[in-house]
Amino acid sequence: MSQDVPLGKRDLSRGRGEPAPGRDPTHPGDTPPLKRVTAHGLGHQFAGGRRLFEGLELELRAGELVAVTGPSGAGKSTLLSILAGWTAPAAGTVTRQGVSHTGWVMQNPHGVPRRTALDHVALPLLARGRSRRQAAGEARDILARFDLGEAADRLFKTLSGGEAQRLMLARAVATAFDLLLVDEPTAQLDLGTAATVNAVLAQLAQADAIVVVATHDPHTRAACDRVVDLADHQPTSGRAATPTTDRATAPTTARLWEPSGSVAPDAATQPPDSPPWDTESQATAPTTATRPWDPPGWGAGSRT
Amino acid sequence: MRASAVLGEVWRDTVGGASRAVWWAAVLAAAVSLVAWADVRSVVSILRDAAAFRAGGGAVQVLKADGLIDGRRCDALAQTAGVTAAGAIRPAPATRLWSLPSSPVTSLEATPGFIALLAQVGQSVDQDASLVGGVWLSSDLAQVLGLAPGQVMRTAAGPAVVAGVYSWPDDGRSRELGYAMVVPVPATTAFAQCWAQLWPGDPSLDALPRLSLDGAVDPAQLSSGQLNPSLGRAHQASARLAARPTAWAPWAAAGVGLVLGYAATRGRRLELAAALQARVPRAHLVWQHLLETGLWAGAGMVVAAAGLLWGAAAGNPDPGWAVWLIGARSVAAGGAAALAGAVIGAVRTRQKDLWRHFQER
Ligand SMILES: Nc1ncnc2c1ncn2[C@@H]1O[C@H](COP(=O)(O)OP(=O)(O)OP(=O)(O)O)[C@@H](O)[C@H]1O
Ligand SMILES: [Mg+2]
Numbered sequence: 001m002s003q004d005v006p007l008g009k010r011d012l013s014r015g016r017g018e019p020a021p022g023r024d025p026t027h028p029g030d031t032p033p034l035k036r037v038t039a040h041g042l043g044h045q046f047a048g049g050r051r052l053f054e055g056l057e058l059e060l061r062a063g064e065l066v067a068v069t070g071p072s073g074a075g076k077s078t079l080l081s082i083l084a085g086w087t088a089p090a091a092g093t094v095t096r097q098g099v100s101h102t103g104w105v106m107q108n109p110h111g112v113p114r115r116t117a118l119d120h121v122a123l124p125l126l127a128r129g130r131s132r133r134q135a136a137g138e139a140r141d142i143l144a145r146f147d148l149g150e151a152a153d154r155l156f157k158t159l160s161g162g163e164a165q166r167l168m169l170a171r172a173v174a175t176a177f178d179l180l181l182v183d184e185p186t187a188q189l190d191l192g193t194a195a196t197v198n199a200v201l202a203q204l205a206q207a208d209a210i211v212v213v214a215t216h217d218p219h220t221r222a223a224c225d226r227v228v229d230l231a232d233h234q235p236t237s238g239r240a241a242t243p244t245t246d247r248a249t250a251p252t253t254a255r256l257w258e259p260s261g262s263v264a265p266d267a268a269t270q271p272p273d274s275p276p277w278d279t280e281s282q283a284t285a286p287t288t289a290t291r292p293w294d295p296p297g298w299g300a301g302s303r304t
Numbered sequence: 305m306r307a308s309a310v311l312g313e314v315w316r317d318t319v320g321g322a323s324r325a326v327w328w329a330a331v332l333a334a335a336v337s338l339v340a341w342a343d344v345r346s347v348v349s350i351l352r353d354a355a356a357f358r359a360g361g362g363a364v365q366v367l368k369a370d371g372l373i374d375g376r377r378c379d380a381l382a383q384t385a386g387v388t389a390a391g392a393i394r395p396a397p398a399t400r401l402w403s404l405p406s407s408p409v410t411s412l413e414a415t416p417g418f419i420a421l422l423a424q425v426g427q428s429v430d431q432d433a434s435l436v437g438g439v440w441l442s443s444d445l446a447q448v449l450g451l452a453p454g455q456v457m458r459t460a461a462g463p464a465v466v467a468g469v470y471s472w473p474d475d476g477r478s479r480e481l482g483y484a485m486v487v488p489v490p491a492t493t494a495f496a497q498c499w500a501q502l503w504p505g506d507p508s509l510d511a512l513p514r515l516s517l518d519g520a521v522d523p524a525q526l527s528s529g530q531l532n533p534s535l536g537r538a539h540q541a542s543a544r545l546a547a548r549p550t551a552w553a554p555w556a557a558a559g560v561g562l563v564l565g566y567a568a569t570r571g572r573r574l575e576l577a578a579a580l581q582a583r584v585p586r587a588h589l590v591w592q593h594l595l596e597t598g599l600w601a602g603a604g605m606v607v608a609a610a611g612l613l614w615g616a617a618a619g620n621p622d623p624g625w626a627v628w629l630i631g632a633r634s635v636a637a638g639g640a641a642a643l644a645g646a647v648i649g650a651v652r653t654r655q656k657d658l659w660r661h662f663q664e665r
Contacts, residue, residue: 077663086659103581106662112575114322124582126309135309155320175582 035062035098035178037083037210042092043235044078051235052078054091058228060212062178065205067221068214070230076214079230080104080181083212096179099210103177107184109164113157117148117167120156124175139174146170146200162193166200173204180204182213186220198223305588314595322575325600328568332604335560336638337611343553344615344631347545354504354541355621361425361477362535363388363505367498367513367528369521375491378498378516379417387512388503389425391418392495399485400460403449410484415491419468421499422486425531426470438467440486476534494518499531504542554637561638565601565645569593569653576650577658590650597646605639 036059043054052075060066060083068076081087082094084102111120118139125135143152146166151159159167165185172180185201186194194217201223204211213224221227317323357363367373373392381390392415398408414422422440423429432438432453441451446469451457457464464487472482498516502509513528530537545551569576579589612631617624 081659081663086656101583104659106658108662110574110578110658110662112317112322114320115316119316123313123579123584126313127305127579127582127584127588129306130309131306132309132312171582 035208035210036060036095037097037099037179038095039083040093040095042079042082042089042094044075044082044087044090046078053230053233054235056092056228056230056233058083060210062208062210063205064211064226065202065224066210066212067224067227068212068230069216069221069227072216074230074234076230077183080183080212080214084179084181099178101175101177102179102181103172103175104181104183105165105168105172105185107187109159109161109168111156111164111167114155116153116155117143117159117163118152120167121170121174124171128176142170142174143167145173145203147196160193161189162196165189165197169197169200169204173206177209180209180211182211184215184217185213186215186217195219305585310588310592311595313592314599317592317596318599323572323596323600324568325596325603328564328597329600329603329607332561332564332601332638332642333607333611335564336557336604336635337608337615339553339557339560339638340608340612340631340634341615343548343550343634344612344627346548346550347627347630348616348618348620350541350544350548351620351622351627353544357535358501358503359425360475360535361531362533363503364421364425364499364501364531365510365513365528366478366531367500367516367526368496369498369517369526370496371494372518372521372525373495373498373516374518375415375493375495375516377518378495378500378513379415379491381498381500381512381516382417382420384512386502386504386506386509388501389417389421389423390498390500390513390516391415391421392491392498392516393418393486394494394496396487401449402458402460409445410480412481412484412486413489413495414486415495416488417491418499419486419488421501422470423468424501426472426481429468429470431468432466436467437488438465439488440468440470441466442482442484443469443471444483445485475532477532505540507537553631553634557634557638558641561601561641562645562648565597565642565647566649567645568597568600568642569646569649573649573653573657574661576653577655577661580653580655581658586651589653590647593646593650594643597643601639601642604642605635608635608638 038060039056039058041054042056042058043051045051053070056079068079070076078087082089084104085094085096118136121139121142122132122135125138126132130138140149140152143149146169148163148166148170151163151167156164156167165188169182169185172182182204186197189197198217198219201213201220205225213220215221318325371394375392378390378392381387393412396411396413399411400408419440423431426442430443430453431440438453439457441449446452446466449457451466451469453466453468455466457466467488470481470486472479474482498513500513502512511528514526517526576589576593580586584592609632612628612635613624616628616631620627
């Protein structure tokens with residue numbers, strides 16, 4: 001499932017002298033290649049965990065900016081990982097067409113403290129055979145698009161959180177990914193700083209890439225073209241499809257929401273007239289509570 | 305990626321401090337120096353023991369066979385591998401000196417090879433190199449007579465030039481030459497003793513002086529032994545060098561270098577993983593980190609090797625180069641292993657490291 005190995009191999013075979021900037025060298029010619037990621041009947045559940053989402057249908061194309069939203073713990077990061085091919089889905093299929101380079105931007109920007117912002121953006125251009133001069137010129141253009149023109153020659157360690165996060169986006173554009181996954185780009189930022197990131201988010205869509213952004217931030221969501229809300233795909237929505245249901249675990253997880261301790265209704269048998277999905281109580285409870293029933297070492301919950 | 309771009313990255317990482325080249329060079333130099341010095345000092349101490357053994361005459365085998373030694377054959381032993389000097393002597397009539405008429409001085413006639421041997425075994429030899437053919441005095445005798453090399457001594461048989469003075473301490477060696485005069489003579493005649501300094505000591509060569517015998521000789525007429533038995537049977541410097549625990553130093557240095565090179569590269573694994581994600585070909589990334597490591601490892605090796613010059617020379621009775629080379633092997637092993645460690649570190653880095661790092665926090 002890992003994309004790592006074939007990706008690396010492809011990289012090695014790529015030589016210098018790639019024709020035009022911004023065009024994928026693996027597909028020479030005039031017609032841009034079809035880049036598409038489709039998901040069909042997608043559902044997931046970690047071994048021993050509760051079901052996260054199911055029955056997800058997706059069609060993602062290059063050029064659009066898709067937001068994935070949902071309460072904390074709904075499986076946004078997991079969905080990104082499944083789309084990338086790093087995690088095998090428990091149910092359904094994912095098809096990737098024309099995707100040879102998958103990248104991601106995390107909520108925590110990272111870089112080389114003693115290298116300049118320009119160096120960070122120039123590297124992927126150098127990697128594809130540009131000369132230092134060409135790469136620097138293109139990198140400055142990209143930095144300017146992400147409102148980092150002034151910061152180009154500053155060391156990474158001197159960048160503010162918002163600048164560093166925008167640098168991550170700029171670097172992703174310079175890398176010319178086919179599929180770019182952005183996970184909570186504003187989660188670590190205060191409102192004002194987040195706004196500077198949201199303001200440049202649309203720049204990602206200009207690249208010839210499929211871009212998926214997982215977010216809590218309504219402003220980030222507003223900056224996207226389309227929204228996939230995982231709250232609409234929760235297992236308890238009364239759908240008949242209950243792929244790979246592990247009945248042994250269902251009551252355990254359900255007991256969370258049943259203070260009485262009585263046997264909880266199975267997801268599929270929940271009364272249809274019950275409120276669709278109480279996101280607050282049901283989704284956040286398992287991640288913010290102490291969860292003594294979790295096996296030790298399960299620290300995934302409280303990330304936001 | 306162009307070669308110039310890879311070199312540009314190497315340069316920027318090194319000059320800008322991203323590879324922490326100064327720090328790693330210092331750590332490597334210190335670690336490798338520690339190991340190399342331990343080895344070099346233990347070699348020097350073995351060499352010092354060996355030099356004391358030689359200077360005390362412990363390495364000289366003496367064969368006594370009155371009138372049966374061929375002087376030329378004895379001198380020729382010095383050409384044999386494992387023999388550093390060889391020569392023959394015989395007693396001569398005591399010499400009567402004008403300045404000391406009442407007590408004639410013990411005199412020995414010696415082959416040219418013996419004079420050369422005297423220069424090695426007679427400690428703190430003082431000689432006038434231009435006076436080939438002059439007589440040699442023991443330092444005790446020279447002191448009594450008040451003579452130094454280059455001066456003329458008046459004997460009953462006529463004047464004689466003093467070519468050299470040898471010291472013959474009372475350290476357990478045979479006393480024959482302690483208060484004596486050695487007169488060089490041609491090697492063409494028969495002698496009473498053949499001396500040979502065997503170095504490095506190999507007990508199987510102890511009987512070598514017998515080759516100087518003139519034809520077949522009845523063993524009953526022979527006796528042989530060490531000039532100075534008090535220093536032990538044999539020094540066996542080679543065996544001690546081979547058995548020294550620090551002979552493992554190059555391996556230890558390699559282990560240290562490997563760990564440092566690996567740690568330096570793995571410590572930057574997020575940076576490497578990000579470069580892979582930026583589509584830097586892995587081969588080029590490995591080259592980049594090999595070169596970056598080469599720069600600091602090279603600097604560390606130069607520093608360590610320079611410090612080692614002193615470590616190899618201090619207190620060393622022999623020229624320091626041979627010992628320096630022994631230590632330099634450790635330095636080289638440490639540096640080379642650092643490169644290998646860096647390559648392993650770069651090869652082991654995966655793009656997924658980045659994903660995992662941020663997902664598993
Ligand atoms: N490797 C894993 N093994 C088991 N359970 C996991 C694993 N990774 C995540 N989980 C669990 O799956 C659920 C969904 O996690 P995920 O990180 O996808 O949620 P999210 O929607 O991104 O949440 P957040 O908004 O907090 O980032 C969580 O309950 C989490 O504890
Ligand atoms: Mg998440």
